[in-house]
Amino acid sequence: MRNQPIVWIALIATAIGCPAAGLGQTGKAGGKSADTKDLPYDAHDITGVWNPAPYMQPKDEVNPLALNGEPTPLPPFTPWGKQKYAENLKFIKAGDVNDCDPFGTARNFFTPRPFEVIQAKDRMLQHYEYYDNWREIFTDGRGVPDDVDPDFMGYSTGKWEGDAFVVDSLDYNGKQFLTWTGLPLTESMHQTERWQRIDHDTLKVYFTFDDPKAYTQPWHITFFYKLKNWRLDAHPCTLSELKKWDSLGHKDRLPGLDYAPAK
Amino acid sequence: MARMAKILGVAALMFFAAFAPAFAHHGGSEYDTKNPVTLKGAVTEYYWANPHCQIYLDVKDDKGKTLNWAIETLAPAVMKRAGWNRELLHPGDVITVTVVPSKNGTPVGMVRKLVLPNGQELGPGQIGEQPPQ
Numbered sequence: 176m177r178n179q180p181i182v183w184i185a186l187i188a189t190a191i192g193c194p195a196a197g198l199g200q201t202g203k204a205g206g207k208s209a210d211t212k213d214l215p216y217d218a219h220d221i222t223g224v225w226n227p228a229p230y231m232q233p234k235d236e237v238n239p240l241a242l243n244g245e246p247t248p249l250p251p252f253t254p255w256g257k258q259k260y261a262e263n264l265k266f267i268k269a270g271d272v273n274d275c276d277p278f279g280t281a282r283n284f285f286t287p288r289p290f291e292v293i294q295a296k297d298r299m300l301q302h303y304e305y306y307d308n309w310r311e312i313f314t315d316g317r318g319v320p321d322d323v324d325p326d327f328m329g330y331s332t333g334k335w336e337g338d339a340f341v342v343d344s345l346d347y348n349g350k351q352f353l354t355w356t357g358l359p360l361t362e363s364m365h366q367t368e369r370w371q372r373i374d375h376d377t378l379k380v381y382f383t384f385d386d387p388k389a390y391t392q393p394w395h396i397t398f399f400y401k402l403k404n405w406r407l408d409a410h411p412c413t414l415s416e417l418k419k420w421d422s423l424g425h426k427d428r429l430p431g432l433d434y435a436p437a438k
Numbered sequence: 439m440a441r442m443a444k445i446l447g448v449a450a451l452m453f454f455a456a457f458a459p460a461f462a463h464h465g466g467s468e469y470d471t472k473n474p475v476t477l478k479g480a481v482t483e484y485y486w487a488n489p490h491c492q493i494y495l496d497v498k499d500d501k502g503k504t505l506n507w508a509i510e511t512l513a514p515a516v517m518k519r520a521g522w523n524r525e526l527l528h529p530g531d532v533i534t535v536t537v538v539p540s541k542n543g544t545p546v547g548m549v550r551k552l553v554l555p556n557g558q559e560l561g562p563g564q565i566g567e568q569p570p571q
Contacts, residue, residue, distance in 0.1 A: 226566065226567055227566050230566075230567070230569040287565040304515055407515075408514065408515030410488055410489075410513055412488075412489075413488070420487075420489055420490070
């Protein structure tokens with residue numbers, strides 16, 4: 176696999192920097208959204224398509240999209256974590272990326288593309304447009320089984336605590352960055368999230384990353400998402416399209432930003 | 439090959455001009471985001487697929503020489519929300535495109551605005567929510 180996601184995010188970021196088409200609740204080009212934030216809502220219903228609003232993140236937190244740019248706090252690395260982060264940065268600059276891999280349950284949320292939440296009787300499903308990643312959060316009261324094979328998306332359980340949907344995730348395989356910026360994610364990660372719909376249009380997610388191999392103490396990111404009436408459009412990572420893209424001359428165009436599996 | 443060479447010259451874009459000062463370090467390294475240019479010419483190819491779409495456009499420079507520009511867009515999913523679609527452009531269509539060009543002078547750019555033959559204007563798509571104006 177290649178560095179196409181890097182190209183992708185670079186392009187997007189480029190576009191973000193552009194005067195962009197106004198996309199509102201209608202999802203139509205140029206359409207401004209009506210102000211619907213004051214409409215009534217059910218705090219326990221977070222079904223729908225949500226689009227990240229990174230500008231709402233508190234400025235004193237680790238910025239998951241600060242790609243070697245503006246100064247930003249760094250999380251409390253262990254010596255190993257600090258070294259791994261340095262290696263990841265070198266890897267990012269080298270551009271030798273390997274990426275069709277699922278982004279995991281942190282980086283997916285910090286990718287500025289929408290995701291959909293579907294609430295079922297015994298699970299909450301999350302579908303991320305970028306790369307077509309899916310996540311299951313079991314809500315039937317189970318714990319994490321002992322025989323789970325670690326993977327990119329981990330294993331998640333969730334429950335409502337008042338108006339907050341609280342998610343616990345374990346069993347990551349450690350083969351992905353936590354963020355686009357190369358922050359490490361290891362097999363020791365225990366990720367928790369508190370989801371709160373704070374108005375009709377806005378979802379607040381408070382992430383806690385407890386990964387003692389890489390970080391000396393748990394640390395947090397608060398991210399916000401806006402409700403859209405969009406339909407997600409598949410954007411899978413396919414080898415045929417990557418090959419075509421490379422044939423257009425895009426291979427190795429950019430420094431990579433993706434994960435290098437640990438040797 | 440010429441096209442490939444042109445595109446290969448492009449590179450690392452600009453992560454970051456606006457969305458985030460955060461993206462600033464990659465930003466603009468290859469695209470001159472402060473000096474967009476407007477091109478008018480005939481479409482020679484329109485590539486609609488992930489990870490990005492691309493328009494190839496024959497444009498005459500000031501000396502009358504025709505250059506085939508390679509103009510990138512974002513992914514189809516993003517472009518659809520900005521009103522674009524697979525059948526939007528066809529070879530021979532005369533369009534006007536504003537791009538941020540490659541800093542190295544190659545005829546390569548990233549779309550900022552498209553004006554169709556019928557005068558309809560389309561934006562470049564966006565990712566993430568923008569702060570309220």
